[in-house]
Amino acid sequence: MNWAPRVKPIQIRRLYRYARIGIYDDMLIHDIGWELFARCSDIATVADVYREGRVPCPLCHTKITRKIDPLFSSGEGGTREDWFHCPHCTKRLLWRDCRQKLREVPRCFSCYDILKITDNLLCSCGKSWTQQAYNQSVRTRVRLPCPHCHNLVRRPPAPEHAWRIKVRQTNPELKCPKCQATAVHVSGNIQCSTCGYKRRWRDYRKSLKKKDEKLECTSCGHTFRWQAWRRSTGSLRTGNPKPAREFVKNWLRCYTPQQRMIQIDTLLQTLHGRGPLAPLFIDSGEKSIRQMLDDLAS
Numbered sequence: 134m135n136w137a138p139r140v141k142p143i144q145i146r147r148l149y150r151y152a153r154i155g156i157y158d159d160m161l162i163h164d165i166g167w168e169l170f171a172r173c174s175d176i177a178t179v180a181d182v183y184r185e186g187r188v189p190c191p192l193c194h195t196k197i198t199r200k201i202d203p204l205f206s207s208g209e210g211g212t213r214e215d216w217f218h219c220p221h222c223t224k225r226l227l228w229r230d231c232r233q234k235l236r237e238v239p240r241c242f243s244c245y246d247i248l249k250i251t252d253n254l255l256c257s258c259g260k261s262w263t264q265q266a267y268n269q270s271v272r273t274r275v276r277l278p279c280p281h282c283h284n285l286v287r288r289p290p291a292p293e294h295a296w297r298i299k300v301r302q303t304n305p306e307l308k309c310p311k312c313q314a315t316a317v318h319v320s321g322n323i324q325c326s327t328c329g330y331k332r333r334w335r336d337y338r339k340s341l342k343k344k345d346e347k348l349e350c351t352s353c354g355h356t357f358r359w360q361a362w363r364r365s366t367g368s369l370r371t372g373n374p375k376p377a378r379e380f381v382k383n384w385l386r387c388y389t390p391q392q393r394m395i396q397i398d399t400l401l402q403t404l405h406g407r408g409p410l411a412p413l414f415i416d417s418g419e420k421s422i423r424q425m426l427d428d429l430a431s
């Protein structure tokens with residue numbers, strides 16, 4: 134796969150040096166902007182692969198559906214959308230609302246008091262969390278305070294019918310990895326009634342992620358391997374493709390150098406606050422990019 138290169142920091146410095154003295158160098162803005170556009174498009178493309186389970190052919194860019202699709206979301210909202218009732222205050226709840234509330238107003242997991250937000254999250258009872266550890270807990274805990282009465286509620290079991298519909302849509306034949314007979318996904322397990330194979334669904338999904346797969350382009354016939362493709366995207370993968378997507382969308386709506394400069398500046402400002410994201414776009418290390426962006430902002 135020929136991915137677009139990252140933008141050179143020296144160009145960005147030059148751009149800002151001119152902008153500071155009021156010169157809009159149209160050519161420079163144009164060049165940097167389109168380079169960023171190409172890079173952002175690639176970042177978005179790679180992110181789409183992880184969302185849709187479809188891989189662009191390295192030669193002709195036709196999207197090829199993976200047979201092994203490790204990706205249907207078990208994340209928030211995706212499959213745990215069922216309402217349930219708080220056993221304490223009887224309010225009707227969605228699990229993701231319990232999570233969302235804690236992101237807005239973090240509470241202690243042991244005494245349920247509202248946490249004080251400094252660099253860390255502190256509770257009057259003496260407990261503390263880093264922001265990251267707290268977010269992680271919100272994502273993974275099976276008991277969280279009710280958003281209304283703040284008593285602990287338990288995450289409802291994943292609705293089985295939703296799982297089955299998903300499996301049918303994205304993975305029409307769920308095959309037993311041992312005997313290749315048709316397997317089923319029930320109660321958090323993959324089960325085969327033919328050979329008796331049974332494994333936790335999560336572990337099964339994890340093992341699929343690591344598995345290689347030969348992909349054949351339906352349009353040009355080119356064959357390539359999933360793992361090799363995946364490795365080629367190492368510098369393009371991020372859990373936060375939003376800034377790249379935004380840039381792609383907004384760049385195409387720009388008609389003047391000023392509008393283009395604003396979009397470039399918006400992207401760089403976004404990257405400024407997000408350390409590890411910046412090296413996906415700019416050809417340098419995290420530290421020196423931060424230094425550069427600090428300089429540009431001052």
Ligand SMILES: [Zn+2]
Nearest residue numbers: 215292294295
């Ligand atoms: Zn349901």
Ligand SMILES: [Zn+2]
Nearest residue numbers: 241244256258
């Ligand atoms: Zn506490």
Ligand SMILES: [Zn+2]
Nearest residue numbers: 219222279282
């Ligand atoms: Zn409640």
Ligand SMILES: [Zn+2]
Nearest residue numbers: 309312325328
């Ligand atoms: Zn089997």
Ligand SMILES: [Zn+2]
Nearest residue numbers: 190193350353
């Ligand atoms: Zn092809």
